Amino acid sequence: MHRGLIAPGALAVAFLLPAIPASAAGASPGAPGIGDPYYPAYGNGGYDVSHYDLRLKYRPDTDRLQGTATILARTTRDLSRFNLDFLLDVGEVRVNGAKASFTTSGEHELEVTPERPLRKGDPVTVVVRYSGVPSQQQAYGFTSWHRTPDGGVAANEPEAAWWWFPSNDHPLDKATYDVSVLVPDGTQAISNGTLQSTRSRLGWTRWNWRSAQPQASYLATLAVGRFDVTTGTTESGIPVVNAYSRDLGAHDGAARASVERTGEIADWLSEYFGPYPYDALGGYVPNTDTGYALETQTRPFYSPRQFADGSNVSVVVHELAHQWYGDLVSVRGWRDIWINEGFARYAQWLWSEHEGEGTAQELADHVYASRPADDPFWTVRPGDPGPENQFHLAVYDRGALALQALRNEIGDTAFFAVLKGWPRKYAHGNASVADFRRYAEEVSGKPLAALFDTWLYEPAKPSAPAARAASVATASPAAPVQPKSWRKIAATNGVHEH
Incomplete structure (x- = not known):
């Protein structure tokens, strides 16, 4: 070991200047988008989130939300600055305990500049204090926050987080969550996962929810209002929490007759897709005027309109199927939406078979x-x-038709092995349509590129020979009889209206 002589003046300068690692010295801003061609500004580059801790206070009468979000992440490159997706007013941002400067840009970007550059691979803690009225915020001309007579709801796809917490808003960046919400006594706060505790003091009640398994940001939900909450347990032992707005009116009975079957349906779906993947289950029906339902993880959101014509078990089947196809295995990019919707629709076809109201082939x-x-x-x-x-409806119906063509091509044994094995192979991760094709080829031992091209990618109706090859009916003077379940399945088409 060799020691050199250091002049006193140089030594003083060395103590005055902070050491900047060589890697951080070349730091640059993280990208304002994660790279999805459908939504170039969604998500962000340069870091990966592992956990969100959200401590919120919400006033239903004014729709005012106050929050402190603590975000645990790790950098994936040297960063001089990074973005979060967010819309509410920010009062303070801290990065690793030190105040950071921040500004806004674009439709929904919060730009954060830490006191010092961040090195690749380092853990980072970001604290954001914020407030605002979510229903007054819009991006790209719309809102994902639904005001209700007694509160508000955050639920939409492909974006909902911006209106209530800062995030890296893309399915590629999953994380665990703690959501703690302070609301006036007599009001409930519903979120994902398990209810850890409730505590009341001085006219306010705090609801503490935990999602212990990775969750995409658009699947995080919050609903505040006056709910009737029911609890139970599935035959497989999963706790079930359902919630219904107390002012659903004529829709109340049909909503309960549908959503209260959640445990039964989840157990049934596990026969096709493998064990239910989470430690919590349920659904909630707030008094919103939206028309869609959404597979918010462990606790799907249902619009009252889904039950306007009576009970609608088929929509519950659809949203619960997403817990495997869409939630457990999420899209790699939003172009892979068939991985979510084609399979959830096909689950409805399987339910039709189960109920004796038409086989998947007949559908x-x-x-x-x-x-x-x-x-x-x-x-x-x-x-x-x-x-x-x-x-589009074609993603659902033509998407399910493609699965029936695949089933006929590779046979039931291989097909159902694929349906059950796929969620296990990519559990808590992301995958693409191309990944699914390769997996189906691996399981079945058959080349499937031509079949996938015909049923998923050609912008035309598959020809009669292709339909015959896939054992699907071709056009004929005597069209197939409409299955009994068709009207029930078609009644769920409102799930598309995001």
Whole structure:
């Protein structure tokens, strides 16, 4: 070891200047988007979140939300600055305990500049203090915060987090959550996961929820209002918490008759998709005027409109199927939406078989035969529909039709092995349509590129020979009889109206 002589003046300068690691010296801003071609500004680059701790206070009468978000992350590159997706007013940001400067840009970007650059691979703690009225905030001309007569609800796809907590808002960055919400006594706060505790003091009650398994940010939900909360346990031992607004009126009975079957349906779906993947289960029906339902993790959101014509168990099947297909295994990019919606629709077809109201084959035959070749329905490509058609009916119905074609091609044994093995292979991660095709080929031992191209990517109705090869009905003077379940399944089409 060699020691050199250091001049006294140089030594003084060395003590005055903070040491900047060589890697951090070349730090640059993180990208304002995670790289999804459908939504270039969604998510952010340069870091990966592991946990969100959200401590909130909400006043239902004014719709005012105050919050402190503590975000635990790790950098994936040297960062001089990074972004969060957020819309409310920010009062303070701290990074690793030190105050950071911040500004806003674009439609929903919060730009944070830490006191010192962040090195690649380092753990980072970000604290954001904020407040605002979510229902007054819009981005791109819309809101994902739904005001109700007694509170508010955050639920939408592909974005909902911006209105109530800062995040890296893309399914590629999953995290665990603690959500603690202070509300006036007599009001309930519903979120994902398990209810850890409730505590009341001086007219306010704090509800503490925990999501212990990784969750995409759009699947995080918050509903505050006056709810009737029911509890139970599935046959497999999963605790169930359901919640219904107390002012659902004529929709109340039908909503309960549907959502109270959640445990039964989850146990039934596990026969096809493998064990239920979470430690909590349920659903909630707030008094909103939206038309859609959403697979918010462990506790799906249902609009009262879903039950306008009576009980609607099929929509519960759809949203619970997403707990495996969409939540446990999430899209790699939003172009892979078929991985979510085609499978959830096919689960409804399997439920129809279970109920003796039409087989999946009969439903596939009906979809194919009921739409002529010049119907614009066939121009939508479920495997890559484009952002404008992400929730088009074809992604659901043609998407399920593609699965029936796959089932006929590889046989029931391989098909159901794929349905059960896929969520296990990519559990708590992300995957693409191409990944699914490769997995199906691996399990079945058959080349499937041509089948996937025909049913998922060609912007045209598959030809009669292709339909015959997939054992799907071709156009004929005697069209297949409409299965008994079709009207019930079609009644769930409101789930598309995001």
